[in-house]
Amino acid sequence: MLTDKKGEEAARDIASWANKVAAAVDKEVFVDVHDDYPDSNTYVLRLVKGARVLVFRLSAAQAHMDGRESECERTLQRKIKDLWNLI
Numbered sequence: 001m002l003t004d005k006k007g008e009e010a011a012r013d014i015a016s017w018a019n020k021v022a023a024a025v026d027k028e029v030f031v032d033v034h035d036d037y038p039d040s041n042t043y044v045l046r047l048v049k050g051a052r053v054l055v056f057r058l059s060a061a062q063a064h065m066d067g068r069e070s071e072c073e074r075t076l077q078r079k080i081k082d083l084w085n086l087i
Contacts, residue, residue, distance in 0.1 A: 002063045002072060011035040014043055014063060021073055022047070025080045045076070047083050054083040 003013035011033040018031035042057040
């Protein structure tokens, strides 16, 4: 479980987690997280490195269910690598 909180409090927890994961992969990547729960029951993650930006979503189920941390970490690491390859 990435967080047991909801809304913007959860977004802050996820951002903290995501920035730790990102720093281990690439110290120049910053992650911002927005709670998009009212519209789509997801958290929007925005990866930024210089002029490059990549946006993707994690579902509330991924963020709130036990045992999904490694899946979320692999997804984030893959998205960071996708960010590197943006032209």
